[in-house]
Amino acid sequence: MVEKKSIDRSEYRKQKGLVMVYTGTGKGKTTAALGMLMRAWGQDMKLAMIQFIKHEKSRYGEVRAADKMGVEWHVMGDGWTWTSKDMEQTIQRGVEGWEKAKELILSCNYDIIVLDEFTYPLHFGWLEVSDVVTWLKANKPEMLHLVITGRDAPAELVAYADLVTEMREIKHPFSEQKILAQPGVDF
């Protein structure tokens, strides 16, 4: 839908690789990143996904879909949760995920790269936010779109991003109706 008033588009830049952040506590962050991949796949764009938290052995619906679509997909997490015991391994996997992200970003082989749940390694200090943002400013190719999801996006990342949406939870069936995660909806 377009804006109410008419727009002088002559002063608008046509194209730019965007840094997009989906954050907040509501449902829809990773889901929106998946939607971007689906839409861009329909436009025959070159896509890659790195999942920072989900376990490498997980076979979520999105991983199965990516297989069928031929989208490059890296599940780099160790299934970290609040009750995880081996934090050293979790942090190590976060660092490895970021190394993989840098490799993909520098390759110039992609139109869109998604760093799913990448805010957690930043928020919890497994990676230095300022190091990451400084690196991206210096190295992200001009036309590459980067999508970053997860709660608690650090202020420095928000300041750097071109687009930030906060998913606000208004109602959630988990907390209100005690309904568990379901296939197709949550995984």
Place this chain on the structure above:
Amino acid sequence: MVEKKSIDRSEYRKQKGLVMVYTGTGKGKTTAALGMLMRAWGQDMKLAMIQFIKHEKSRYGEVRAADKMGVEWHVMGDGWTWTSKDMEQTIQRGVEGWEKAKELILSCNYDIIVLDEFTYPLHFGWLEVSDVVTWLKANKPEMLHLVITGRDAPAELVAYADLVTEMREIKHPFSEQKILAQPGVDF
């Protein structure tokens, strides 16, 4: 990611068809609905989409993707914007879209149906909200997931829904940097 405290899951219902609403002014509403379709497609679920506003002749990335995926897709809108002149036709298309939605819902042929930008016909009164909610309460199959997107979700719809996320615009490249819609990102 799981909650901080441990949960007694014995009292939780396993499954229920959910009514999910993605609303608010931020980017990510339709995009999250597309992500749900991609995830559910990976789970081999039966899917249908009705787009209420987008023009039937539009060839957005998501329509191209749906073609490739074999997802049933109906573009029922006439490309309505704030500057549209033929409101009679726009309203007529909204009514026809809702008739199609009812047909698909009653067929019991789907696991997930998305009604994209369905809040606009409701918000602008092209359809009566209370009629729509009353019909859904009486007729939506128990296990069917229904996803509804668009700004200004009416209160009666929010009250009926199981899950509501408000996409809040924190930063947007259109308003802040005067960057136009781009393929893969916006369509």
